[in-house]
Structures are given as structure tokens and as C-alpha cells.
Amino acid sequence: MVRARLESLPVIALSAAIGLFLCSLANALSRATLAPSPLIYWVGLLVIALPIFFRLTATRPTCRERLALVLLLGLALYCVKVVHDSIYFTFPDEFVHAFNVHNIEKYNHLYHFNPAIPTSPYYPGLEGATSALTMLTGASTYVAGTILVGVARLTFMAALFFLFARLSGSARGAGLGVAVYTGTTNFLFWGAQFSYESLSLPLLVVVLMAFAERDAAPPRERSAWAVPIVLGILAISITHHLTSYALALVFVALAVLYRAMKVERPNPWPFALLSVGVALGWLLIAARSTTGYLFPVFEEAVKAIWNTATGESAPRTLFHQASTAAETVASTPLPARGVALLAVAVLGVGALVGLRQVWRHERERPLVLLFCAGAIAFFAALTLRFAPAAWETGNRAGGYFFIGLAFVCIYGGAELLHRGQRPMRRRLLLTGALGIVLVGGAISGWPWDIQLTRPLQATANGGEIDSESLALGEFARKHLDGSRFAAPESDARMLLEPGGQVAFSGQGPDVEDIVDEPELAVWQLPLLERHHLPFVVADRRRISEDTLRGVFFSVPGQYGTESREQGVVHKFTRIPVGRVWNSGHLVLFNLRDRP
Amino acid sequence: MRGHRDLERACAAAVLCALVAALVPWEVVRLVAAPPLTLFLPGYAIVAVAFGSQESALPKRLTLSVGTSLMVLVLSAFVLNIFPLGLRTASWAVLLPVVVIAACMGAALRREPAPPRGAALAMPARPPAGSIALASLAVLIGVAALVLAQKPLPAKNAAGYTALWMLPTDSAEAAVAVGVISNEQDPASYRLKVGLGENQSKAYRVDLDPGEERIYEIDVPREANGRTHVVASLYREERPGLLYRQVTSWLPRKKTFP
Numbered sequence: 001m002v003r004a005r006l007e008s009l010p011v012i013a014l015s016a017a018i019g020l021f022l023c024s025l026a027n028a029l030s031r032a033t034l035a036p037s038p039l040i041y042w043v044g045l046l047v048i049a050l051p052i053f054f055r056l057t058a059t060r061p062t063c064r065e066r067l068a069l070v071l072l073l074g075l076a077l078y079c080v081k082v083v084h085d086s087i088y089f090t091f092p093d094e095f096v097h098a099f100n101v102h103n104i105e106k107y108n109h110l111y112h113f114n115p116a117i118p119t120s121p122y123y124p125g126l127e128g129a130t131s132a133l134t135m136l137t138g139a140s141t142y143v144a145g146t147i148l149v150g151v152a153r154l155t156f157m158a159a160l161f162f163l164f165a166r167l168s169g170s171a172r173g174a175g176l177g178v179a180v181y182t183g184t185t186n187f188l189f190w191g192a193q194f195s196y197e198s199l200s201l202p203l204l205v206v207v208l209m210a211f212a213e214r215d216a217a218p219p220r221e222r223s224a225w226a227v228p229i230v231l232g233i234l235a236i237s238i239t240h241h242l243t244s245y246a247l248a249l250v251f252v253a254l255a256v257l258y259r260a261m262k263v264e265r266p267n268p269w270p271f272a273l274l275s276v277g278v279a280l281g282w283l284l285i286a287a288r289s290t291t292g293y294l295f296p297v298f299e300e301a302v303k304a305i306w307n308t309a310t311g312e313s314a315p316r317t318l319f320h321q322a323s324t325a326a327e328t329v330a331s332t333p334l335p336a337r338g339v340a341l342l343a344v345a346v347l348g349v350g351a352l353v354g355l356r357q358v359w360r361h362e363r364e365r366p367l368v369l370l371f372c373a374g375a376i377a378f379f380a381a382l383t384l385r386f387a388p389a390a391w392e393t394g395n396r397a398g399g400y401f402f403i404g405l406a407f408v409c410i411y412g413g414a415e416l417l418h419r420g421q422r423p424m425r426r427r428l429l430l431t432g433a434l435g436i437v438l439v440g441g442a443i444s445g446w447p448w449d450i451q452l453t454r455p456l457q458a459t460a461n462g463g464e465i466d467s468e469s470l471a472l473g474e475f476a477r478k479h480l481d482g483s484r485f486a487a488p489e490s491d492a493r494m495l496l497e498p499g500g501q502v503a504f505s506g507q508g509p510d511v512e513d514i515v516d517e518p519e520l521a522v523w524q525l526p527l528l529e530r531h532h533l534p535f536v537v538a539d540r541r542r543i544s545e546d547t548l549r550g551v552f553f554s555v556p557g558q559y560g561t562e563s564r565e566q567g568v569v570h571k572f573t574r575i576p577v578g579r580v581w582n583s584g585h586l587v588l589f590n591l592r593d594r595p
Numbered sequence: 596m597r598g599h600r601d602l603e604r605a606c607a608a609a610v611l612c613a614l615v616a617a618l619v620p621w622e623v624v625r626l627v628a629a630p631p632l633t634l635f636l637p638g639y640a641i642v643a644v645a646f647g648s649q650e651s652a653l654p655k656r657l658t659l660s661v662g663t664s665l666m667v668l669v670l671s672a673f674v675l676n677i678f679p680l681g682l683r684t685a686s687w688a689v690l691l692p693v694v695v696i697a698a699c700m701g702a703a704l705r706r707e708p709a710p711p712r713g714a715a716l717a718m719p720a721r722p723p724a725g726s727i728a729l730a731s732l733a734v735l736i737g738v739a740a741l742v743l744a745q746k747p748l749p750a751k752n753a754a755g756y757t758a759l760w761m762l763p764t765d766s767a768e769a770a771v772a773v774g775v776i777s778n779e780q781d782p783a784s785y786r787l788k789v790g791l792g793e794n795q796s797k798a799y800r801v802d803l804d805p806g807e808e809r810i811y812e813i814d815v816p817r818e819a820n821g822r823t824h825v826v827a828s829l830y831r832e833e834r835p836g837l838l839y840r841q842v843t844s845w846l847p848r849k850k851t852f853p
Contacts, residue, residue, distance in 0.1 A: 010722075010729035017736035024740035033752035067654050079737065083744035108681035110672065128672020128682065129633075129665065132691075135684040136616035136629035143626075151634050152665060158658040199665065206662035213655075227645035228663050235666035238673055458750035463806025465778040471758055475776075479762055529852040553753035575853050579842040583758035583778075593848045595824070 019047030024083040030452035056175040063171040074157035081192040092547035093195040098497035100127040122287035125239025145194040156202035163209040173410040183437030184402040185445030200240035207232035237278040248275040257366035301393040332448040343440020350412035357411035374404020454552035473499035487537035490550025518567025602699040609695035617688035638664030640698030647705035755779035759840035768847040777803035784832035
């Protein structure tokens, strides 16, 4: 009786809320620069997830209760990302897409230039949808984007549940499959940010769910399911390049498998044709710049794999934090690395057992076979983490392959639950394994030192104070109307949003060297003039090149206090040109203001 | 559409939500009205027209409705962009109800005649008071977690700073605005000195609390050559001899690159 009460949905919801509060508290203490123990955060995460995992392993819950549990899990884990942010976007891609929304509101049309990712305006699905919310509610891009991505996240959880339930024939298995998926490295933070993939991936899962339902429906009911599939293919094609290619690949593979396996149900070749046609059509007609954006990344990845495999370059050190700054970021502690590796091992065991079961019982179903291939590809993609320039490709691809892996793990989990005596012990074991997978994925998916946020805004003596990057962004929003800037990466992000300015950074054009080098080379001023960039941000903080950490307050003793040479500021002072803004580390120059 | 209560209600809700979202000035009210219009009703209507009289489980139908609504939003933005009016509050407030009403009319045509009214759906049993109390407590704690995340907190170890800025006040560039923003941890006093050409200067004492900004508008006299070099310098009150911040401008600006 007591156990039944403890496992009831309201108690589990209360536990999730307490876990979320712990996560919020840990972030709050971190924002207050009180260096809280990361354990508060990790315990919070487990308090959210473990009761849900445990209940999902039970036989009693109805299908609706399981659905409610996975929705609760999705909502609570999404809120973990929300409490990581303050009232501003802080993840690198979020500034880029928020700037696109800002442009849609300003010009009332799509496809306006974005200096950070020039391809992004040509995939305006997320921003167009967000603009509907910003315009109809009057809310900020942050509020509208948070609502939209949250709704997409819940849709993802429900659609994945129904997809797995249809394919496995078990609501219990479906719940466990969704629980496994929360352990993908991108689930907690990357996949929850305001970015186009956060919308396109849920849409992809809705399309797959509709396809699975259509496949199982009686012939006269199949046409109805084609409507969300077609709408989904069209919507994904204008929302995110990689997801549209992944969807096209899935449908092409399914069409081939249906033919090769002589499946009696209708071959999905029309969907394959449509998805390939629309993805290619959009690429060639509207988004040609995508090739220049994606191909170099793939090229670098292939080169890196080759060089690592042939021994020409050293393999990448796992758990080494990617930072553009020269300073060394605190590495992931040994116990955390152990948990992350243990999570991979748990997934490996689950996949091995699951693959055996799937092969025995379900191998005549093409979509199931495709998921098996995805599960195997996930482990192949893990090896890319050893190649320096390929790890991100592997990490991003892993999010897609993980759908297959989560499905296969359902069978691994079922095998554990069904075998032998002591069902309670087995439920506890599976719950623990799911907890390890969740925490391990979170550790692998986000740098250790910023699992907890840093201060962007703070209170002092009754007033509110902003970090230097944020203050510059707010200043630009109030006083400069759509000006063009050259700036280090993190300052450029803040100038995009909330600044609303056209801010260039990085290598194309080579702003990175202009703001990084202490001497004014002969090519620098002509380059700035050629690209019409009169405003230049000189930032003494080396961390300003780091898009994950550079926007926050400097905290003495914490990573990110190393300075560039004074020359990065003085080289513009000596020209001489006008100085518009000076906050110590950051100086904003106007090259069109001179004697 | 007569007799199909859900479709009638969807149409009415779409029109009402659109009117509220487009016309009501209060953001809180619009935040209640806009999400159903954008994130549920279009998908609900399209799923209704696609499935006609086919039965499907409610949770699955709701999931499909929300997923399809997201697709409709994405595609609607693409469609609105084709028209000169583009993406505006008014165009969204017209298009989305039109989609809902058109799809509901199509759904009514595809559905079999509606059952006679009065065959009310069985209401789910009311949950026990204890469950309601626990769920309410969970919501409260969840909201508290979100509120805590939104609230800036004291961060004593964060390095404070003060920013100085200067911009012309108008296109004639006959005056400048000089601003001092304190993002320090404690109240601070400064001396602001603004040099206007070779002979003139103005000085101000600036006392700022954390988060406070003070802006000074200063007329800029023209020098003999028609241009004036304006230099604003900020000194900390306790270290008057040491330049703390400086910004400069030559007015009117040349607006060409060096």
C-alpha cells in the first residue's frame, strides 16, 4: 500500500519538482559565485529521473500513465536547461537564431542576412514559427523560443513513446526506450537550446511515428497518416539541413528494404522521392550556401579520421574540453569520466542483448532493421570522438543514431526484467542502469566546468549589474541601430542578441586575427573597409573567443581571466580612431570617426 | 459543421484567440490566447480533416495535433513570406484562423453525421484530494525553481567595472551624449572631464550606485577648422591622477575609413 502510494504519479511529480529545484538551486549558487558542490546538481537530476525510471519498469501502470511519466520526464529535464539560463539566451547557437527572429520582426520577411551562420536564415522554420508567437503574444524572443522548444520537446517525448510502442508492441517497452533516449549526449542541453535542430528532430520523430502507424493501419485508413508525413517532410526541409538529409536517407533506406524484403505493405518510395526532392530542391534553390557551410566540416572530419587512423596525428584526448582560448579548462574529474564510460558500457550491453532479441523476433520489419543499424552506427560514431576534428560530427550524428539504440535497448531491458526471480531487484538494477546512462550522457554532452551556469547578471547594493559583453550588447541595442561590427566570438553573439547588430566574428572574414593580434597588420583595415565594418570591439579577455564562457562576468580565480596583450586595444588607439565605449576590458572603436 | 461540437468549438476558439492576440494590449492575456492558436488548433483541425470519422486514441491524436501545428507554423511562415504584407501580427492573426476554419469545414464534410447531442462523454473520475494537493505542491515547487533561475543574485566574486561611452546626439553632430554606467559591486564616485576642442572643457562629479547610469548631453562648439576633437575622461574619486576610462570622437565625423 505504502509502496503503491510512493509510486503514484503525484508523488513522482513532486519528486521531479524537488529535483528541478535542486538543479535550480545549484545553478543559483553558481551564479552567486559561491562555488557550490556539483553534487547538488547531479543529485537533483537523479531525484527527477530515478522515480520515473523505477515506475516505468513496473508492470502495473497503464499506457496513459506511462505516457504521463515520459512527458513529466521530458518537461522536467527541459526545465533543467531553462533554469541553467537566466532571462537571456546563453548557448552559442541561440544568439544566432534569436537574431534571425529579430530580423523577421524588423523586416517582416524571411531570409535576412546572418553574419554568424549565413546559412541559418535559409532554414527559417524555427524562426518563422517563433515569430508567430512573438508577434501574437508580444513576448520576447527568449520567452517565445522557450515555449516553442518546450512544446517541441514534449511532442518529441510523446511521439517517440508512440513510435516505440507501435514497433515493440509494448507500452512498458516504449516507456523504457524513451527513458534510454534521455541518455543521449545532446538531450539535456544541446538538443534543448533555441536552435533549428531542437524543432526539426521532434518533427522527424512525429513523421516516423506517423509512418509506423500508417504501416500498421488497415488499408482504408492509411491515407490519413500520409498527411502529417507529407507536412512533416516539407516542414523539416525548410527547418534544418541535416535533419532533412537524415529523413531522406531513412525513407530511401526504407524503400530499398521494403523492396528487398518483399514487404506486402505499401512501399514508402513516394515519401522517399518527396523527401529527397524537397531537401535537394531547397538546397539548390534557396540554400546554396549550405554546401559551403557543411562540406568543409565533413571534409575536415574525414581528414581527421584518416590522420588519426594512420597515426599522422595524435588521437583526441577524451573529456578534454573544447575551448578556443589558449587557457586550459578544468578537465572532467576522474569519477565523472568513470560514470560516462560506464554509461557507454551499459548501453553496449543493452544493445548487444537487445540486438540478439530483435534479430530473433523482429527482423522482418524494415524500420526495426533500420533502428538496429542505427544502434550499431552509434557505437561506430563514438570512435569519431578520438579524431580531433571529427568529434563534433560524431556527437551530432549520435543524436539520430541514438533513436535506434534506444529502441534496441528496450529489448535488452525487457530481457533483464523478464528473466529469473527477484523482480524488484531487477527493476532496481534497470533503474540504476538508466540513471547511469542519463548522467553519463549529460557528462559527455556538455563541458564539465559549465554544467552549472555562470553569472551574466547579478545584484549589487540593490541594483542590477551586467557582464561586460551583455552591457555592450544592451548599449548597442539602445543606441546603435543595426550597425556592423567586427568582434571576438562571445561579444559578437551578444551584439547579435540582445544587441540586434550585424556582428562578424571568426574566420569568414578573418575577424578572429584582427581582434586577436596585438599589431595592426597591413591587410586588416582594408579588410574591415571591404566588409563595411566600421565598429571594432577590442577585448582584452582571452576568453572572449570562447562562445560558451565568454559572455559571463569574469570571476577571479575561475577559468577565463587570462588577458590578451594590450596591443589588441592600443593598435586602434594609435591610428587614431574614435572610441565609443570603454569598459576596461572591452573597447569599442568606430573606424569612421577619425581626425 | 453543425452537430460536430469539437469542430465548432475549435473554430470559435481560433477566432477568439486571434482577436485577443491581435487586439488586446496586455502581454499576459495574449500569452494565454496565442499558444492554443499557434500550437494546437491548426494541427487539431488538419488531423480532423485527414482522419474524418476514423477513431484514434485521444493521447495519440493530441500528440499528432501539436506536432502538426508545429509543421503548420513552419509552413505558414514560408507562405506568408510570399505576400508583400509578410509576417506580421495581423497576417498571423488572419491566416491561422483561416487554416483552422477551412480544415474544420473539410473535416465536417468528411465525417459521418454527428451523433445526437446529449450523449455526453464520460468524465474521468475526480482524483483524490491528496493527489491534488501533491500535484499542486509539485507545481508550486517547479514554479519556484523557475523563478529562482530568473532572479539575479548577489555575486560578490564577480569582477565589477564601470563603462564610459560617448555618441553624437543627432545627425547634425552638434552635441554629444556621454554616459557612465556602473556595474560595480559597490557605490562609487568619479570625476568626469569632457574636453571640447583645444580650449574648452567641462567637469562633473558622478556618484553612481551599482546598476545606475548617468547621461550628460553636452553641446560641442565648432573649432576654426570646422571639426572638434571631443575627449571624455573618467577618473576615480580616490585616484584623481590616474586615468580610468577614456572615449574620443572627432565631430562631425568623417565617415570614411582610415
